[in-house]
Amino acid sequence: MSAAPAGASPDGRAAPRARRTALARRDPTVVLATLLVVSLLLLVPVDPWTPLTLLVLTVAAARAAAVPWSTLARGLASFGPFALSVLAVNLVTRPGAPVARVAGLTVTDVGVLVGTGLALRTVLVGTLAVVVAASLDPVRLVASLHRHARLGARGAAALLAAHRVLEQLPARWVAVRQAQAARLPGPRPTRAGALPTSPDLLVRAAFTLLVVTLRQAQQMAVTLETRGVGSGPRTVHRPARLGAGDAVLAAVAVGTTVVVGAVLWRLGLLETWASVGG
Amino acid sequence: MIEVGGLRVRWPHADDDVLAGTDLDVRPGEHVLVLGASGSGKSTLLRTLAGVVPQQVDAQTWGRVQVAGRRVLAPSGPGRPSVPTTTTAHLARDVGTLTQDPWAQLCLPTVTDEVASGLEHRGVPAAEIDARVREALRAVGAAHLADRRTATLSGGEGQRVALAAVLAARPRVLLLDEPTALLDPAGAAGVARALQAAGGPDRTTLLVEHRLDEHDGAGPGGTGGLPERVVVLGARGRVVADGPTADVLGDAGGHLAALGTWLPWAAELAASGARRLADVEAAPVPSRGTPGPALLEARGLVVHRGGRRVLDGVSLAVRAGRVTAVVGLNGSGKSSLLLALAGLLPADGVVRGGRAALVLQRPEQQLLARTVRDEVAWGPRRAGARDAEARADAALARYGLTAVAGADPFRLSGGQQRRLALASVTVCDHEVVLADEPTFGQDRATWRSCAVSLRGLADEGRGVVLVTHDVRLVAEVADDVLVLRDGRALAHGPVEAVLRSGVLAGAGLPLPPAVRAALADGRGAAGVLAGVAAATVRAGAPAGVGP
Numbered sequence: 001m002s003a004a005p006a007g008a009s010p011d012g013r014a015a016p017r018a019r020r021t022a023l024a025r026r027d028p029t030v031v032l033a034t035l036l037v038v039s040l041l042l043l044v045p046v047d048p049w050t051p052l053t054l055l056v057l058t059v060a061a062a063r064a065a066a067v068p069w070s071t072l073a074r075g076l077a078s079f080g081p082f083a084l085s086v087l088a089v090n091l092v093t094r095p096g097a098p099v100a101r102v103a104g105l106t107v108t109d110v111g112v113l114v115g116t117g118l119a120l121r122t123v124l125v126g127t128l129a130v131v132v133a134a135s136l137d138p139v140r141l142v143a144s145l146h147r148h149a150r151l152g153a154r155g156a157a158a159l160l161a162a163h164r165v166l167e168q169l170p171a172r173w174v175a176v177r178q179a180q181a182a183r184l185p186g187p188r189p190t191r192a193g194a195l196p197t198s199p200d201l202l203v204r205a206a207f208t209l210l211v212v213t214l215r216q217a218q219q220m221a222v223t224l225e226t227r228g229v230g231s232g233p234r235t236v237h238r239p240a241r242l243g244a245g246d247a248v249l250a251a252v253a254v255g256t257t258v259v260v261g262a263v264l265w266r267l268g269l270l271e272t273w274a275s276v277g278g
Numbered sequence: 279m280i281e282v283g284g285l286r287v288r289w290p291h292a293d294d295d296v297l298a299g300t301d302l303d304v305r306p307g308e309h310v311l312v313l314g315a316s317g318s319g320k321s322t323l324l325r326t327l328a329g330v331v332p333q334q335v336d337a338q339t340w341g342r343v344q345v346a347g348r349r350v351l352a353p354s355g356p357g358r359p360s361v362p363t364t365t366t367a368h369l370a371r372d373v374g375t376l377t378q379d380p381w382a383q384l385c386l387p388t389v390t391d392e393v394a395s396g397l398e399h400r401g402v403p404a405a406e407i408d409a410r411v412r413e414a415l416r417a418v419g420a421a422h423l424a425d426r427r428t429a430t431l432s433g434g435e436g437q438r439v440a441l442a443a444v445l446a447a448r449p450r451v452l453l454l455d456e457p458t459a460l461l462d463p464a465g466a467a468g469v470a471r472a473l474q475a476a477g478g479p480d481r482t483t484l485l486v487e488h489r490l491d492e493h494d495g496a497g498p499g500g501t502g503g504l505p506e507r508v509v510v511l512g513a514r515g516r517v518v519a520d521g522p523t524a525d526v527l528g529d530a531g532g533h534l535a536a537l538g539t540w541l542p543w544a545a546e547l548a549a550s551g552a553r554r555l556a557d558v559e560a561a562p563v564p565s566r567g568t569p570g571p572a573l574l575e576a577r578g579l580v581v582h583r584g585g586r587r588v589l590d591g592v593s594l595a596v597r598a599g600r601v602t603a604v605v606g607l608n609g610s611g612k613s614s615l616l617l618a619l620a621g622l623l624p625a626d627g628v629v630r631g632g633r634a635a636l637v638l639q640r641p642e643q644q645l646l647a648r649t650v651r652d653e654v655a656w657g658p659r660r661a662g663a664r665d666a667e668a669r670a671d672a673a674l675a676r677y678g679l680t681a682v683a684g685a686d687p688f689r690l691s692g693g694q695q696r697r698l699a700l701a702s703v704t705v706c707d708h709e710v711v712l713a714d715e716p717t718f719g720q721d722r723a724t725w726r727s728c729a730v731s732l733r734g735l736a737d738e739g740r741g742v743v744l745v746t747h748d749v750r751l752v753a754e755v756a757d758d759v760l761v762l763r764d765g766r767a768l769a770h771g772p773v774e775a776v777l778r779s780g781v782l783a784g785a786g787l788p789l790p791p792a793v794r795a796a797l798a799d800g801r802g803a804a805g806v807l808a809g810v811a812a813a814t815v816r817a818g819a820p821a822g823v824g825p
Contacts, residue, residue: 139391153399160395161385167429168381178622179643182636185661185706189633193624204646211688212642219382222334222366226375227385227396227443231367237394237407 022065023131023249028141029148030246034253035132039125041257045264047113047271051120053260058124062131071134072127079126083119090115095277110276117271138163144240157229161220165213172212176205279451279482280304280327285341285351285515287322287331296322297515299341306450307479311493311504311523312486314511315537316693316721320486323515324453326351327484328375329366346372346450371400374449378459378719380436383443384428389415392428393443400447414446415439418472432608434465438472445476452476452483458492459719462608462747464786466492474503488721490542491790504542510534532817538723541814543791550813560801561808564737569757570598573709573741574619574631581614581625581765588614589625590765596631596710596741601732603752603773604745606762607786612745613639615762616712619743634710634743635703639718641695642688650674650690650698651683657706669705677701677731693724700731711735713744717751726811729755753777753793753803761785774803 023031042051062072092102096110142159145151151159177195184196264270282302288295297319304310314320325331329350332339339360343350348369351360377383386392393411402410415421418438423431431439437457444452454473458466470492477483485505487493494503508526512518519530527534531541531549541549552558574596581589589611596602596619604612617623620636638644647653654673658666674680677697682690687698696716703711713732717725733755736742746752752759752773759776761768762785769781776782778797782789789797792810796803 138387157385157395157399160387163387164385164428167387176643178617179636179638179640180646181622182620182638182712183644183646183657183703183706184633185657185708187633188631189621192618192621192629195622208643208645211645215642216382219377219379220385222330223377223383223385225334225366226328226330226370226373228367228370228399228447231365231371231399232401234398235401235404235407237391237398237404237411239404 023067023135024137025245026249027144027148027240027242027246028136029144029240030242030250031132031136032141034250035128037250037254038128038257041254041261042121042125044272045121045261045270046117046273046276047264047269048116048120049264049269050261051117051124053264054257055120055124055127057256057260058127058131062127067131067134071130074134075127075130076123078130079123083122083126086122087115087119090118113271114276140238140240143236143238146236147240148242152230153234154230157224158221161217161224164220165217168216169209169213173205173209176209176212177201180205180208279306279308279346280484281342281344282323282327283342285323285326285343286339287319287326287515288338290336290338295514296337297326300511300515301517302509304482304484306482308507309477309483309505310485310507310509311490312484312509312511313534313539314515315513315539316691316724318511318513318537319515320511321455323511324375324455324484324486327451328373328453329362329364329369330375333362333366345369348372367399370396370447370449372449373451373453374444374447375453376437376441376444376455376457378456380431380433380440380460383440384431384436387427387429389420389423389426389428389431389439392439393446396443396447402447410446411442414442417445417475418442419468432465434461434468434608437461437465437469441469441472441476450481452481454483454485454487456486456488456719458487458489463492463749463788463790464607470503477505488540488719490540490545491792494542510539512537532814535722535811535814535817538721540722540725543795546792546814547795547810549817550810551817552810552813555795555799555806555810558806558809558813560805561812563802563805563808569600570739570741572597572631574629574634576615576619576627576629578627579615579618579625579629580627581611581618581623583614583623588765589618591627592760592762592765592767594619594743594760594770596634596743598709598739598741599736600757601736601742601744601755602758602760603756604743604760604762605747605749605752605782605785605787606768607747609764610762610785611765612762613714614765616714616743616745619710620712632709634712635706635708637699637703637711637713637716639715641699644699644702645687645695648686649683650679650685650687653687653698654679654701654705657702661706673701673705678727693720693727696720696724696728697731700728704731704735708740710741710743713742715746715748716744717746717748725751747787749777749782749787749790749793750807753796754807755804777803 059072091107091111092105094108094111094114096108098106099109100107138160142156146156181195261270282300285297285300286295287297300323312320327345331337339351341360342352349363352363354361384392386395390411393414394407397407397410415424418441420438420442423435423439458469466489504523506523508523509517510519510530519526527545528548531545535541535549550558572595577593579589579592592615604615606612618625620634646656651670655666655670658669674683679698716728729751732742732744756773759773760770761781768785769776792807796806799806
């Protein structure tokens with residue numbers, strides 16, 4: 001093929017592989033379950049100290065496990081704006097003693113406490129999610145879910161195919177916009193590489209992307225059928241086995257969350273919805 | 279091994295059957311090449327044998343089909359439609375299927391996982407899988423790709439991995455639907471060799487293919503690589519010729535060419551009615567005189583993509599009335615050059631001239647409207663042309679699309695979409711037309727239609743640049759050739775001089791037999807090749823066909 005396919009480097013050469021983090025060596029189902037449990041535990045405190053302490057510990061552990069700064073920054077960039085909106089809403093909507101007036105709205109002490117706590121919780125859960133997502137190998141995840149979470153063979157295959165389609169989506173979006181820009185009449189673009197941004201063209205490009213992607217997904221579904229997906233009991237080439245490391249990970253993550261909460265409670269810093277009257 | 283009796287297939291809402299009474303018997307270990315015009319139902323036949331039609335692709339079916347001892351379709355009662363009796367997935371335990379698009383067949387993130395997945399789903403013991411993955415990758419010459427991510431493979435590599443995924447399951451029947459259609463010559467030759475090795479007495483293969491020279495050349499000694507038996511499908515899937523390959527290509531070559539089917543060069547020459555090439559009357563090629571003014575000029579173009587320099591100091595002047603072909607293997611920078619010429623890619627260097635229209639390799643990515651007519655009229659309407667509708671009508675007629683003017687562009691066939699892409703950009707009066715692989719995967723009829731259109735655009739005074747791996751297209755249509763390797767210009771000059779220089783072989787593009795013979799003839803390759811093509815079609819007559 002002349003043009004590199006969506007998702008490929010222009011010359012089709014292999015991209016360098018990222019270094020496997022310590023988290024990537026753990027069983028994906030255990031990692032996901034641990035993330036879920038920690039997130040549920042974090043629903044209890046509403047003070048800023050608990051999520052702040054855990055965020056510092058998370059960043060330190062992630063760096064020790066060779067998670068790049070760029071991954072951590074991505075978590076902050078992705079969830080930061082949402083955290084700020086949570087903070088802003090809570091500052092001026094919670095009952096409590098007034099501490100300031102901003103643009104005609106009253107900021108309360110409970111609003112500051114809860115808003116900061118919920119915003120930091122958002123950043124913490126977002127950072128954990130991004131770190132986990134960046135470390136998960138999709139094939140290991142599906143194999144693990146198949147074995148430990150009883151995910152069916154068809155569901156497993158569909159998840160992996162969907163991952164392939166999503167992986168190609170950004171490059172395909174650019175390709176479609178380039179292809180449609182090549183149809184435009186009129187003078188040559190003043191800046192090379194600048195693609196049109198009119199809403200009309202973006203909508204048309206989005207529709208084309210949808211059709212092209214659906215068609216690829218349909219073809220992949222046929223391919224999976226012709227590879228025997230769902231024709232009977234399947235085996236697993238790389239079976240997911242639980243090890244002591246998985247137990248340690250779960251125990252350390254959940255235990256640390258509980259211990260931090262307990263220590264802060266003893267210090268009188270832990271607040272819950274009950275204690276703040278929310 | 280394959281038994282098909284009175285097979286009829288009709289798509290939903292269609293008035294006619296796409297297959298209207300196909301009969302076929304294939305013995306165990308037999309290798310069969312299926313030929314026929316576009317729309318004759320070749321792919322539908324293969325997809326029915328695989329169980330895809332009507333299980334994944336909706337259709338009404340009649341007749342009976344049995345493959346590898348499994349009943350695929352059986353009548354549900356006298357005169358009533360047939361129903362599937364084995365699921366596609368169960369059939370896949372004995373039947374392997376390979377289609378033309380590697381990107382639709384690679385479903386997992388890494389090569390090893392891709393090849394192993396078919397074994398997992400067929401319940402092969404986990405302890406055997408590693409060895410069988412290695413064996414399958416080795417068989418297709420892809421052992422070195424085992425640790426690669428599938429998203430980083432080239433088309434040829436991807437297709438060989440997809441073939442390995444099929445072969446790893448050791449299917450008794452192999453259904454191959456144009457497996458080399460979208461590959462460059464090196465990729466196509468690699469897949470053809472892998473398929474040659476995958477044949478053998480224990481496996482039955484059914485091959486639908488346009489690029490017969492590549493398969494022929496994969497045989498021992500560079501010839502004889504085609505399957506031993508040919509079945510020709512006529513209109514609506516009826517078998518009109520069936521027999522040993524040499525006999526059928528010899529007897530029905532002219533008819534096949536007239537249907538729009540590619541032939542191996544030796545068969546094409548024989549079908550033209552000439553004993554040797556010198557006996558063929560060369561088609562007149564109009565003198566193109568001196569090159570016109572430069573409409574678009576690029577000097578010292580440098581392009582970086584993915585952190586790599588993919589174009590390194592390339593210069594090109596696109597002149598009125600000239601067709602310039604840009605050739606080279608994957609990764610040589612051809613598509614980047616086209617995008618840079620069109621102003622769609624940031625590039626260092628100088629590009630002077632007006633806006634260039636660009637026809638891409640995958641025409642469906644360029645579609646903007648909901649009907650074919652609106653698609654063609656979109657450009658002139660956006661430019662505010664008062665005669666937009668009249669120009670659209672003229673373009674629809676010129677490219678043979680009037681009959682489908684009200685159709686959804688996404689539902690057209692590949693050949694129709696390609697003509698639509700050409701119609702949509704040429705209707706806008708761009709002085710320069712750039713085309714990326716305009717003939718990829720096309721049958722002979724669509725190929726010629728594209729070639730004539732591109733030449734016509736130059737003859738009406740536009741400048742045309744076409745990026746292609748198709749050296750025969752270059753020889754017939756181009757005036758000049760730019761050869762790229764690793765982003766640099768390896769050669770640039772008049773077409774015959776470059777083709778004779780041997781530089782293409784150095785760039786990984788060996789001359790196909792037809793071009794080699796036409797160059798050796800000495801009367802002008804373009805005229806000789808067009809002459810053979812015309813004589814072959816003239817000689818074709820339905821009366822000459824018979825089992």
